[in-house]
Amino acid sequence: MRETSGYLPMPQPRPSFIALARETLSDPRSGALRVLELGLPAGVLWQALLLVVALSVLLTSLGEYLVGSPVDPLFPLFAAHPLLTAAIQGGLLVLMVYAIHFIGRAVGGTGRFDEALVLTVWLQGIILCLQVVQTVFLIVLPPVAGLIGIFGTGLFFWLLSHFVAVLHGFPSVLRTFLGIVLSMIAIAFGLSLIMAILGITLGGALTDV
Numbered sequence: 001m002r003e004t005s006g007y008l009p010m011p012q013p014r015p016s017f018i019a020l021a022r023e024t025l026s027d028p029r030s031g032a033l034r035v036l037e038l039g040l041p042a043g044v045l046w047q048a049l050l051l052v053v054a055l056s057v058l059l060t061s062l063g064e065y066l067v068g069s070p071v072d073p074l075f076p077l078f079a080a081h082p083l084l085t086a087a088i089q090g091g092l093l094v095l096m097v098y099a100i101h102f103i104g105r106a107v108g109g110t111g112r113f114d115e116a117l118v119l120t121v122w123l124q125g126i127i128l129c130l131q132v133v134q135t136v137f138l139i140v141l142p143p144v145a146g147l148i149g150i151f152g153t154g155l156f157f158w159l160l161s162h163f164v165a166v167l168h169g170f171p172s173v174l175r176t177f178l179g180i181v182l183s184m185i186a187i188a189f190g191l192s193l194i195m196a197i198l199g200i201t202l203g204g205a206l207t208d209v
Contacts, residue, residue, distance in 0.1 A: 014038065021126055028162035035122045036115055036166075045117050052124045053090045059131045060085075063138050063145075095187070096120055100164055103183050109168025119163045127156055157181075 015023070015034060024031025101116040130152045137145040161177040170176045 028159050029166050032119060032163045032166040035118055040118055042114055045121050048121045049093060052128055053086050056128055057086045059135050063135050099183060104164060104168040111167035115167055119167055123159055123163060127152060
């Protein structure tokens with residue numbers, strides 16, 4: 001039995017957003033563990049997810065207007081239906097949370113659903129910050145904005161691989177990354193098949209705009 005000095009330990013203050021983001025970028029495993037230790041309630045996490053989606057849609061729309069001509073061919077559809085854009089992005093994030101939880105558990109992982117939710121929200125928060133930087137460069141130096149977008153894609157998979165490995169106790173980040181890629185391919189194929197069966201095509205929607 002461990003001896004105590006009679007003094008209650010001082011509660012550790014919660015790290016600031018900037019400090020936690022810096023730690024996550026320099027050491028994703030440590031950052032993920034710190035986020036999990038915060039013990040945020042599910043209600044707060046769902047609200048944070050909705051906030052991240054809303055801000056991301058606004059930044060995407062702002063970026064496209066700054067460029068002048070749409071970079072994304074689907075932008076005319078999304079610009080005309082911002083709520084549809086938010087619903088699609090939010091749905092994909094929710095699907096991502098469930099996929100991280102259930103697929104990870106199916107292959108021997110030990111993570112809980114609320115832990116998958118908090119790490120997904122935190123990951124999207126970091127990517128959102130990078131999106132802010134990209135939007136600024138669209139104004140001051142547009143060519144660099146494209147490079148930031150490429151960097152953001154790599155950063156997303158790098159952080160996601162570490163987060164999932166920490167969440168489910170997987171020893172190999174590389175194998176976790178390969179599992180994520182295969183899962184994404186399978187999910188994309190499944191969604192495409194369902195859309196084809198239901199006769200849903202984005203191309204048809206674009207012609208009606």
